[in-house]
Amino acid sequence: MSSIHNPYLPEIGTVIKIIDETPNIKSFQVVLNNPEKMKNFTFEPGQVGQLSLFGVGESTFVINSPPTRMDYLQFSVMKAGEVTSALHELAEGDQIGVRAPLGNWFPYAQMKGKQILFIGGGIGLAPLRTLILFMLDQRADYGDITIIYGARTPNDLCYKDELKEWEERSDVNMILTVDNEFPGWDKRVGLVPNVLKEVAPSPENTVAITCGPPIMIKFTLQALSELKFKDDQIITTLEKRMKCGIGICGRCNIGTMYVCKDGPVFSLTQLNELPAEL
């Protein structure tokens, strides 16, 4: 191998564990094969990586295990296209390519001492999970933590064991919801933005971080605005079709910004300055 850094060349890793999260979402725990590289691997919460299945292609996923827990890197994958479908065929022990970390991260330093409001839908909890675990590992640095999370049905909720753990914690306000009534579901029923309005968290010294399907984001932003959250108190993380992951190949731009490199994390203030092309 040459000494020139090649940002297109993945590190080879091994899938050490696969977790079935929902009928169409699996989480993959990956360890880089080069122990030195794994030991020295650093990243920030919110950063993403490109997973490679050689012969199939690459796709971008957030690293959803926090930098405070470096035994492995976890990625959650919803089955949708060519690469994600092939990823779902993997078995523990299989080899995989990793290009990470890529992109920017949640501005957690500026969140210290504030109340944190997480609002997630479906697979959109993945990037929030990184930050939630990161904050829980340094719990004293942050104020109240509220998590509003919803999915279509109880089966579609990700990270079920952790959801239970967070519900049980006294220092986390965990609110779960599903879109419609479901046999055996005794928690909230309703769409995430509506539940957010019911819960009506105070914007006072609070940062809201949201991720989910585009339609949920749209109405969540409206709800937050109704709750008097200012644009710079709202942070989201975006998805786009990506290839290079380093701001060159040209497809994930919104105006001047490349979601792969300048994002994926944006405040609503930043998004409002960009052309409306989500």
Add this chain to the structure above:
Amino acid sequence: MADTGFLPKENLPALLEALSKKFAVFAPVLDGEVVLFKRFAPGATLCLTRPANLPPKGIIFPQSETLFNFNFKKDPEDPKKTSLELKENLDFVPTIIFGSRPCDAQGFRIYDRVYLETDTADPYYKGRREKTTIITLACNAPSPGCFCTSVGRGPAESDGSDLMMTELGKGYFFEPMTEKGKEIFKDSLFEDGSAYKEQAQKAHERVSALVKKPFAILEGTPEKLLSLFENSQFWEGETAKCISCGACTYLCPTCYCFNITDEQVGNSGERIRSWDACMFFHFTLEASSHNPRQNKHQRLKNRVGHKFSYYPKKYQGVIACCGCGRCIRYCPMSVDISEIVAHAQGA
């Protein structure tokens, strides 16, 4: 050694043959009615009377290239176990692009900011770029559709070129612009060019005045285009005749977008980088089937926006269009990007 040189036309083949001994020389060659940059071989029909149909961008940024090869190896002890081997090739040969036009050479400057002047430089582009010397021929007449002077450039602009040449009657006047250019210039075939400098200067001014000017100034254009972003009526009107093919982008010296795809046969394969175009539906199509640019007007808007708004906003006002006119000249429907920009300015 003189600062400038002169080469009689009859000595041009000798120069190219001499350079071919040390470099892979690419020069514009006639192929039917089409001018293409091809590896120079003695006897090739050079065509220096008009810009090549396709700019020389493919010499540094090939239409497709292997990023790396991969190979799955079965463990002889345990056939269920496979290991993976990746192999990249970052060796590139010294190359000369001979007879590019100023617009072609400046195309690489547009690339440089994105591919090199970043914390994640592209090693394939960088490798070829550093090993390539660009010898540019100043234009002695405008080509149909070209408008370089309106985008802050000109038919004798030297930015991006290592050695400039100007056709003057019986020969070419040469002026090195960089150290790389000076290296080439050492060749003994060159005569002293100082007597021709003024003549060359006059030729440049004469041609410059002939280039059409679809718009007088570009000041405020990036902001104006942004303000029109949500005006779909404007964009639908401007792009109604566009058929959303990739001719404009593939012929463009500054369009640099690409795709990455894998191909595999048996246990081995390669990851390929290939030209891609924002004019194609697939370019931004997401696996969920959501597409932020599903209509052709959104795609052409991105192409215009990238060149005349996003790129200049990002890189100190530099327009990512060299005004070569190829997208206009060869567009199946004669879509005219300079007209769209002019309309946007007046909208």
Add this chain to the structure above:
Amino acid sequence: MFIEKLKEAVRKILPEVDVVIGYRQGFDPLHATPYFLDKPEQVDQLIWNPLCVQNLCSYIPFLKGKVGVIVKGCDSRAIVQYMQEKLITRENIKVIGVPCLRVISVKKVMAAINQQTVQEVTFEGDNIIVKIPEGPKTIPSADVAPRKCATCQLATPLQYDVLAGEAIQSNKPQDTFEETKEFEKLSLEERRAYWEKEFDRCIRCYACRNACPMCICQDKCIAESRDPHWTSQRANVTEKAMFHMIHGLHLAGRCISCEECERVCPMDIPVAKIKKKISMDLKELFGYEAGMNPDDTPPMYTFKVEEATIEEHEI
């Protein structure tokens, strides 16, 4: 003046449709460009001359609402083929037919003037006069007409709701596919070498596909698809040939011979030759020509156990 008749026809149709597609002057005197208009004051921008080459029908399947379109005889076969394949609702299309005996190939003119900048173009009798920096150059129109015009049988469009001007008869001989037959005399190796050289220039811009009135898969084309994964994105001759052959075969019995694919190719690849060969075979095998009769069914859409003109191999 013919142009006045055409403008009159457009003015009449404009209130009945959402948009009319015609031609206006393009970036130089040699180039016409499609013009989408919906206001009466835009009508005066319309032009008509032998340089109005684009087949405007290609836009129709992708447009909503009622559309008026200026159509030459050759282009009108697209309307017929769309009707056959139920790709348009004929009532929603107002066809403004224009009689035409010959158009002019911009590429051929450019070759004749050595690719120089054109300052002015005029038409006199059967000549085109092109003014270039060194002076005017007179070229007989027949010398710079596209291949298709030499055997054109459709001087008047097959379909029209309004005809600008008078219906005229073709004055050209029938197509006997001489060029194709000559080419077929070459050995397989020679033909292969010919196409490898031509396809080598292909840049996979898909202008030929996107300009084709009958290429209706467009965004689902196998040229870019990973599922099915029939082509890779490698820029080699094999992949390029694969795309062009599939393009041709998808048009078997559907290609209306407008030759837009070849006209638009920025690399000057004679891609219409492929379609012409297939059209010849279709005519010989099935006595069929695409886009001639709205009630026809393309032969590839039907299956007969015994085809009249195909000799089955004994099983």
